[in-house]
Amino acid sequence: MWCVRAVRLVVCGSLAVAHTAMAAKPVVTNVAARQQALPSFVVDIHYDVADAGGHTQSIAAAVSTNAGGRYDIVPTDLAGDIGYPVTVGTNKHVAWNAYTDLPAFSSATVRVRITADDGLPVNPPATGNYCVIDISAGPTAAFYPLHNLASQPVLTDGYQTTKILLRRIPAGIFVMGSPSNELGRGANEGPQHTVTLLSNFYMGVFEITQAQYSNVMGSNPAYFPVGPQGPKRPVEQVSWNMARGGTWPDGGPSNATFIGRLRSKTGLAFDLPTEAQWEYACRAGTTNALNNNTNLASINSDPNMNILGRYWYNGGSVYASDPVNGAHTVVGSYRANNWGLYDMHGNVGEWCLDWYGPYTGDATDPAGAPAGTGRVISSGGWGSPAKDCRSAIRFALDPATPYFAVGFRLSLPADQ
Numbered sequence: 001m002w003c004v005r006a007v008r009l010v011v012c013g014s015l016a017v018a019h020t021a022m023a024a025k026p027v028v029t030n031v032a033a034r035q036q037a038l039p040s041f042v043v044d045i046h047y048d049v050a051d052a053g054g055h056t057q058s059i060a061a062a063v064s065t066n067a068g069g070r071y072d073i074v075p076t077d078l079a080g081d082i083g084y085p086v087t088v089g090t091n092k093h094v095a096w097n098a099y100t101d102l103p104a105f106s107s108a109t110v111r112v113r114i115t116a117d118d119g120l121p122v123n124p125p126a127t128g129n130y131c132v133i134d135i136s137a138g139p140t141a142a143f144y145p146l147h148n149l150a151s152q153p154v155l156t157d158g159y160q161t162t163k164i165l166l167r168r169i170p171a172g173i174f175v176m177g178s179p180s181n182e183l184g185r186g187a188n189e190g191p192q193h194t195v196t197l198l199s200n201f202y203m204g205v206f207e208i209t210q211a212q213y214s215n216v217m218g219s220n221p222a223y224f225p226v227g228p229q230g231p232k233r234p235v236e237q238v239s240w241n242m243a244r245g246g247t248w249p250d251g252g253p254s255n256a257t258f259i260g261r262l263r264s265k266t267g268l269a270f271d272l273p274t275e276a277q278w279e280y281a282c283r284a285g286t287t288n289a290l291n292n293n294t295n296l297a298s299i300n301s302d303p304n305m306n307i308l309g310r311y312w313y314n315g316g317s318v319y320a321s322d323p324v325n326g327a328h329t330v331v332g333s334y335r336a337n338n339w340g341l342y343d344m345h346g347n348v349g350e351w352c353l354d355w356y357g358p359y360t361g362d363a364t365d366p367a368g369a370p371a372g373t374g375r376v377i378s379s380g381g382w383g384s385p386a387k388d389c390r391s392a393i394r395f396a397l398d399p400a401t402p403y404f405a406v407g408f409r410l411s412l413p414a415d416q
Contacts, residue, residue, distance in 0.1 A: 024052035026116040033112055041099035047114050048090040055118035058084040061094065063101065064111040071113050075101045076132055076147045077158065083134060084121055084143040100154055123267050124148065125416055126202055129168050133266060136162035139218035144265045152340060160232040160331055161211035166202035166412055167340050174280050177359060177392050182289055184299045184387025188394060195276045196364040203273060203281040204409035206331040207234040207343050207350065216261055223404035227324035234328050234348045234407040240375045240399030243408045244272050248353045249367035273411035275352040275394065276366050278378045282391045284338035289390045291337040291344055302386035309334045309346025311389050316382035328382040344379060345389040348407035352376040356396030374398060381405035
């Protein structure tokens with residue numbers, strides 16, 4: 001059991017490099033920490049920060065589990081006066097959910113260090129098995145920090161609202177498309193062909209939710225922003241041009257879009273996945289119609305599809321009479337695939353980068369058609385029958401038009 005005793009949790013402040021070589025360094029003092037009453041694992045950290053120039057600060061925390069010998073843990077479940085921007089002043093407060101980062105560690109040797117820097121921080125490359133973007137500072141923040149994680153964190157509500165969690169997907173080879181005898185198959189899913197993806201990349205564990213979209217953009221365009229769980233349901237009514245915009249395959253996103261703003265506030269090359277990346281990540285090593293490696297028994301209502309995602313026949317259809325419980329549902333409500341990705345079948349359709357076009361044979365890192373009139377949609381949505389939720393399904397939609405059954409998830413190049 002994780003328990004922090006205030007007498008044991010020794011917390012220290014430290015100086016940090018100032019914005020310029022000649023400027024006075026910011027100073028952190030009077031750092032103190034105390035665990036809230038059990039059964040809470042939240043630790044309240046208070047500190048003062050001063051800077052001769054009054055500059056806005058970037059505040060970071062680091063944790064030692066060997067009495068201060070090495071501060072090698074970057075805590076992830078933090079809220080309050082942490083990150084950027086934090087104004088100088090006294091009695092700053094950070095709430096740390098210690099259980100997320102140290103679920104089975106005694107508090108006897110735990111120490112916490114708080115540092116300040118009056119320059120805009122720079123994110124490290126995404127190198128962990130998982131990475132987290134903290135968007136809790138909201139749409140006016142100048143910077144969103146990235147944290148690399150060795151293993152999947154406890155999936156608290158924060159990963160559906162104020163943080164974006166991505167999972168590292170290994171480079172590899174797979175067969176794209178569907179075989180001619182797959183039930184529900186469309187002619188545009190062939191011919192099957194071998195695709196090689198040369199680089200590791202990250203894929204969002206969840207579809208982008210209404211809360212996450214609002215935290216970045218300051219608004220929620222969803223057609224179904226209903227009920228107490230609405231913020232944790234996927235954002236929809238978002239066009240390709242709203243999610244990403246710009247040009248592809250020969251250019252980057254528009255600055256005013258969700259992905260454009262996320263890039264500018266992280267310094268990282270977030271994007272939509274290509275169609276090949278999406279199907280590869282969805283399949284997670286499987287070869288049958290669904291990513292639990294089963295095939296459909298029915299093109300409409302199917303027991304195998306029922307356990308993998310929200311679609312018309314397991315709750316989607318009741319939206320007209322009960323929009324709180326119908327249509328899409330909270331992300332992560334159904335079974336994850338072998339790589340821990342949720343809702344790759346159903347809930348909402350998902351935009352991919354590519355222009356829609358016919359398959360042209362075996363390919364390496366395919367970018368889709370060079371031009372077109374529709375962008376690719378993968379997955380099915382809450383209004384789809386089972387056959388339209390298979391791993392190989394592909395549609396084309398106008399990139400300028402928002403749809404109330406279409407959303408998106410993020411991808412990110414690894415090790416950059």
